[in-house]
Ligand SMILES: [Zn+2]
């Protein structure tokens with residue numbers, strides 16, 4: 001089995017509103033997204049398909065065919081439209097990223113020939129995407145940023161071993177990074193709101209529980225969370241997961257970018273090796 005991905009871009013307008021709700025309630029639940037006149041995004045849709053290699057052609061499926069099927073559908077139905085007003089499905093379903101990716105799955109999957117739809121990832125902006133596979137649940141990824149200093153040093157190793165293992169990252173005064181934190185939640189979009197999580201609420205939780213504690217701080221010296229712990233990115237991902245999980249019922253996993261080159265992920269389960 002081989003997997004391949006093709007990206008299709010489009011731009012669309014939407015508004016998050018429930019007609020039977022008061023203006024106040026729409027604003028309360030949907031915040032800025034409730035603006036009746038709408039707002040828009042440049043969406044990026046990554047379409048991943050899977051299939052068997054054709055020995056003669058050396059391909060699974062022609063990516064041009066995927067572009068034609070998906071691009072054609074997107075261009076006809078979504079691109080340049082105000083979804084709530086111009087798309088029959090989104091006249092009755094709020095066009096949240098979760099609902100759009102769910103709709104696209106149903107629309108694209110039956111049309112593919114010679115391959116099977118494996119995953120759709122719809123980026124609303126560089127900080128938010130929704131992802132759907134064969135299961136009903138949708139994953140939503142929200143990206144946050146903080147800058148911190150740390151020193152990689154384990155109390156359980158000798159000074160010599162620490163220097164050997166961590167090199168300049170063991171510098172007694174520490175060093176710093178621009179961290180990017182991906183918080184993933186997973187669930188079935190709410191029938192009414194089309195959301196699997198209240199984004200404003202999620203932002204507030206992550207800000208209060210994590211960012212306010214770590215941003216522009218020295219993790220070893222300024223925080224309680226890393227007392228006695230070596231703040232490697234692996235440990236940080238686990239600490240952040242444990243900090244957030246009591247506040248986010250459908251937390252799925254944590255991704256932590258230490259730099260653009262180093263990425264770490266924690267799904268809430270670990271086996272400790274000694
Ligand atoms: Zn929007």
Ligand SMILES: [Zn+2]
Nearest residue numbers: 150169175177
């Ligand atoms: Zn570092």
